Amino acid sequence: MSTATKTPARVYDVESLRAQFPILSRTVHGKPLVYLDNANTTQKPRVVIDRDRKYYEEENANIHRGTHWLSEKATEAYEGGRAKVARFLGAASPKEIVFTRGTTEAINLVASSFSQAFLEAGDEILITGLEHHSNIVPWQLACERTGAKLVVVPITDDGEVPADEFEKRLTPRTKLAAVSHVSNALGTINPVKELIAIAHAVNVPVLVDGAQAAPHLPIDVKDLGCDFYAVSAHKMYGPTGIGALYGKAEWLEKLPPYQGGGDMIASVTFEKTTYNELPWKFEAGTANIAGGIVFGVAVDWLTGVGLAAIAAHEHDLLVHATRTLSAIPGLTIVGRAKEKAAVVSFTLDNVHPHDIGTILDREGIAIRTGQHCAQPVMDRFGIPATARASFGLYNTREEVDALAAGLSKVSEMFG
Amino acid sequence: MTELRDLYQEVILDHNKSPHNYREMADASRIALGHNPLCGDKMKLYVRIDGDRIADVAFQGSGCAISKASASIMTDAIKGKTLTEAETLYGQFHELLTGPPDVKADGAGLGKLAVFSGVREFPARVKCATLAWHTLETALKGQQEVAKTE
Ligand SMILES: Cc1ncc(COP(=O)(O)O)c(C=O)c1O
Numbered sequence: 102m103s104t105a106t107k108t109p110a111r112v113y114d115v116e117s118l119r120a121q122f123p124i125l126s127r128t129v130h131g132k133p134l135v136y137l138d139n140a141n142t143t144q145k146p147r148v149v150i151d152r153d154r155k156y157y158e159e160e161n162a163n164i165h166r167g168t169h170w171l172s173e174k175a176t177e178a179y180e181g182g183r184a185k186v187a188r189f190l191g192a193a194s195p196k197e198i199v200f201t202r203g204t205t206e207a208i209n210l211v212a213s214s215f216s217q218a219f220l221e222a223g224d225e226i227l228i229t230g231l232e233h234h235s236n237i238v239p240w241q242l243a244c245e246r247t248g249a250k251l252v253v254v255p256i257t258d259d260g261e262v263p264a265d266e267f268e269k270r271l272t273p274r275t276k277l278a279a280v281s282h283v284s285n286a287l288g289t290i291n292p293v294k295e296l297i298a299i300a301h302a303v304n305v306p307v308l309v310d311g312a313q314a315a316p317h318l319p320i321d322v323k324d325l326g327c328d329f330y331a332v333s334a335h336k337m338y339g340p341t342g343i344g345a346l347y348g349k350a351e352w353l354e355k356l357p358p359y360q361g362g363g364d365m366i367a368s369v370t371f372e373k374t375t376y377n378e379l380p381w382k383f384e385a386g387t388a389n390i391a392g393g394i395v396f397g398v399a400v401d402w403l404t405g406v407g408l409a410a411i412a413a414h415e416h417d418l419l420v421h422a423t424r425t426l427s428a429i430p431g432l433t434i435v436g437r438a439k440e441k442a443a444v445v446s447f448t449l450d451n452v453h454p455h456d457i458g459t460i461l462d463r464e465g466i467a468i469r470t471g472q473h474c475a476q477p478v479m480d481r482f483g484i485p486a487t488a489r490a491s492f493g494l495y496n497t498r499e500e501v502d503a504l505a506a507g508l509s510k511v512s513e514m515f516g
Numbered sequence: 517m518t519e520l521r522d523l524y525q526e527v528i529l530d531h532n533k534s535p536h537n538y539r540e541m542a543d544a545s546r547i548a549l550g551h552n553p554l555c556g557d558k559m560k561l562y563v564r565i566d567g568d569r570i571a572d573v574a575f576q577g578s579g580c581a582i583s584k585a586s587a588s589i590m591t592d593a594i595k596g597k598t599l600t601e602a603e604t605l606y607g608q609f610h611e612l613l614t615g616p617p618d619v620k621a622d623g624a625g626l627g628k629l630a631v632f633s634g635v636r637e638f639p640a641r642v643k644c645a646t647l648a649w650h651t652l653e654t655a656l657k658g659q660q661e662v663a664k665t666e
Contacts, residue, residue, distance in 0.1 A: 453555075455580035455582075455644065456524075456581045460520060463519065472553070472556045476553075485555075485558065485579075486555055515529065515532075
């Protein structure tokens with residue numbers, strides 16, 4: 102392993118990163134916590150926790166509507182958070198960043214507003230076979246409302262989305278394509294840049310579900326060329342209840358508002374309401390103010406650690422985990438894409454994932470078991486569920502080994 | 517490991533490995549589907565009712581050890597019982613699963629079903645243990661929809 106080498110510069114210091122996460126020093130069922138459920142949600146570093154508290158202790162006020170000092174401070178901090186998220190994603194301007202509750206709401210926003218303005222009976226929305234339910238159901242609802250059709254690009258046995266299968270399904274009726282950057286169930290990293298270029302060649306806009314990509318890979322929406330990009334702060338070492346939709350300004354201008362209410366309007370009379378400018382047109386009601394501020398802190402912290410360094414560290418964990426787990430008799434890894442994030446979904450002969458999860462839990466090891474909000478993926482592989490270990494920037498090879506040791510206890514019990 | 521052994525008692529592991537009454541039933545008078553979307557467990561339950569008695573009961577499906585063993589032991593327990601008796605048993609079984617975790621359950625009157633007394637220490641697994649019973653309820657009521665544990 103690289104820690105054995107003697108290069109002092111730019112060594113990824115996982116221990117000092119771990120020390121910044123208070124929860125990582127706790128025990129569960131009397132064992133040190135081994136947290137391997139990062140695709141579900143990540144733990145929060147001290148800076149994130151402290152910033153949330155500071156906001157409520159020193160700055161709390163409503164934003165965009167006060168003439169008083171506190172309100173100005175809160176507005177500044179909230180809009181500052183937006184600017185940080187814009188920079189993190191490589192957006193051209195903060196006005197291209199709409200704060201939402203998370204990825205789910207971001208996708209619902211686009212599905213709702215886009216379908217209202219641009220979707221008609223007989224049109225098609227193109228998605229892939231590895232999507233999370235939150236990048237399936239909003240489009241199904243939009244199709245139900247409009248009479249449009251949902252078209253699905255099938256995935257391979259390795260869990261990949263072949264570009265030519267994607268291209269084949271773009272028709273003159275395709276109005277939008279929605280694809281995951283990284284699959285939460287399989288770990289597949291999709292060739293989104295290539296898919297976007299293919300879709301744009303026939304003038305089809307693309308929404309990218311970036312929930313699983315943003316915490317693990319450097320993201321640059323301008324370089325990708327996507328029209329929309331959705332993320333959740335809680336998967337990026339930030340708080341729950343906040344996320345962002347990046348939308349190209351020209352698209353956000355064209356879309357009708359999502360919800361109506363305060364903050365999203367410029368003027369209201371009973372005869373006519375005019376809407377606020379971007380991005381506030383899409384932010385009705387009092388926002389998750391602390392969330393926006395702390396999200397900004399989280400992305401700055403991530404940038405400080407360095408996404409390229411995180412990706413390299415996690416790749417090392419993936420390689421180690423894949424090798425270690427593959428050696429366990431009866432264990433099958435589901436999802437073997439060539440480009441993969443540090444997610445290992447697996448099944449164990451004769452043991453249901455739920456039982457694996459319970460036994461590992463008593464060892465202090467947190468993994469997720471079940472369908473991972475991706476029932477069609479499970480159906481595609483003909484399995485009811487998987488167990489999934491998903492790694493984050495603070496995980497270690499020793500934790501991978503603890504997982505392997507836990508799994509041998511499982512085999513022992515069910516042997 | 518002791519709590520784990522409370523949950524995964526030998527009897528449960530045995531029934532998981534070789535479940536009883538695990539078959540299709542051609543002459544079932546009621547069929548119900550059970551589904552636990554959280555873990556993907558799916559179960560098909562067949563019941564043949566004769567008057568007010570459960571003359572035969574069988575199941576098929578995929579699930580965790582707890583849900584499979586529970587279905588297996590349930591089919592043994594209710595076969596030959598009247599509908600009312602089965603209902604009473606379900607009530608007692610449910611109490612066994614959801615009672616306070618610090619109180620040891622005695623499982624009196626439950627026979628083999630008492631092996632599930634450890635489940636109350638694992639609240640996340642109660643739904644696994646009740647899936648078969650929910651499905652039975654659906655079958656006995658003759659409802660058409662899929663029984664859900666959610
Ligand atoms: C790929 C993917 N998309 C969307 C979501 C939904 O994110 P959230 O629940 O934060 O809205 C998730 C979260 O599990 C995900 O993994």
